[in-house]
Amino acid sequence: MTSTDASDKNDPDSESVGLPSSTSPSNDVACWGSVTGDLQSYWVEKGVKAPLQCQHKDASFAASERTYKTNKRRLSKALFDRSLRNGEHVPREWLVYSPSTGNVFCFHCLLFGESPSSFSTTGFSDWKHSVARVQEHEVSQPHRKAVLLWLARTQARRIDHDLLQQCKEEESYWRELLKRVVEVIKFLSERGLSFRGSDETFGSPHNGNYLGLLELLSQFDPFLAEHMKKYANRGRGSTSYLSNTICEEFIALMGQRIQAEIINQVQRSKYFAMIVDSTPDLAHIDQLTFVVRYVSEQGQVFERFLKFLPIYSHTGDSLFDSVTQILNETSLDIQNCRGQCYDNASNMSGVYKGLRARIQEINPLASWIPCAAHSLNLVGMGSVGCCGDKDKKSGRVGHP
The missing domain is CATH 3.30.420 (Nucleotidyltransferase; domain 5)
Incomplete structure (x- = not known):
């Protein structure tokens, strides 16, 4: 299994196989080989729309061409839609096309199916009877069982789901704050202005350019104003990411990045x-x-x-x-x-x-x-x- 070219991923008419990188499986189901728990977990984490990443319904289907006596047949795009009795058309998201073999598979049966069939093993390519066979498969008991298992896995919540969500929100909060801090440091550094004043207290007219600019921004930024109201002037032992320690760390990191760029230019x-x-x-x-x-x-x-x-x-x-x-x-x-x-x-x-x-x-x-x-x-x-x-x-x- 090799990785897919970026151009092949974007070209709907490409017959190249969407193959995996070193860390992700292929989006051509025929290249999966044996189905493992890791493979199942990977696609479950992608969510209920994961089959669409492997469907290739906009490909040219050139590899699907088969010869029946003197007639040639190939996969029709119409097969990816199901016609209901009331005239509505519902997409068959479970049906996926393999550009490498020219066959179609059932995404859910391939991952969770217990009863082997052509849709879950070698692939289906009998285009002469394709409509009847596909309709027969989608109402079969093994297919329904595989779909229910897929939905149960994708909709199941992890035990630590709330904790992970809280961690993500906390990370997003501090990331937004640091964006503002970094911009203030860049502004002062580019202009060669001093950072610190005679004291480091928010609200003081002698707290220097760094804290003074943060105070100015907070007048027009509700997020920063709320943060300063909650964390400013709380002293050591309280995390605020507004202290001179954080400021000096960012200056050092920016200096390292600039030095590396200068060295890179000199070497070139x-x-x-x-x-x-x-x-x-x-x-x-x-x-x-x-x-x-x-x-x-x-x-x-x-x-x-x-x-x-x-x-x-x-x-x-x-x-x-x-x-x-x-x-x-x-x-x-x-x-x-x-x-x-x-x-x-x-x-x-x-x-x-x-x-x-x-x-x-x-x-x-x-x-x-x-x-x-x-x-x-x-x-x-x-x-x-x-x-x-x-x-x-x-x-x-x-x-x-």
Whole structure:
């Protein structure tokens, strides 16, 4: 049993067999093989309309063609409808067509039938007597018993039905809330706005942009207003999904997703340049900033921040270890690096022991370019340093 092409599922004239994937049975009943409890449970879970998924009543029926002496006959679409005495037409949902064999089967007898017949074993294809045989089968006792068993199974409620329903409703509730939370976080992140204020209390004018935007949305969103009325300002130990903890978790997840997309773009572009610099944060820990520059498949130049990395030594060897660590974590091949841009410090740009030299030992094609911003800063400092004492006192800039 193999899986069906998407095109075959959508094409009513396709004679391809609707075959199963690794987890679901075929929608061609002739391909089921032996009927197991798992197969029965699978179609029972699909509900009372499950036979329609296997009916193939809009197929061309080319495989059903049979030769009787000199005459050729095939399945008629009219067989899928039953005419009542009052003139009404009722669909025969139990009758299913197999595109692989060209035969028709009884869906219910195939799954739950106890008395073997052509409708539940090899399939029926006597089109000359098809109307009479189909009418005979649908009023037979074994068929009625199989249909009643099918209805009993599909309409039966699980013992934990109410619990499952409650779980689904609870899941849907929190999912709707998190949609709103995520949109607020995306809005603030895209614009580089701060999240937290001096306190974290709903109703306070100093609670920051994150809680403030949620309060604003709640004025026009009854769902969010009701949730905040019920859960806001309840403190630790109460689940509300509005706290800074949830906010920071979503920021981290979004950051991971964005980083993965940047890495994917760089890998597709193959060649890249890297920009590295360090600066201390508020905790006085040096953070190594790693930026990549690359050309997209559409020919656009992008410069993307990729990662912060704490460093505790500024030697060329230590910085080289930090850079290779980032490259390994992001699965970027250093052999594809075609440019490096650092400041003019000896630990970065040194031709013997600097970071630049260590990388060029591995990849000579990674050309070093001095950082223009650092170079401009050095020029400014040098220019000011050339001023004499008289010029500094008079405010003139230039040589004495």
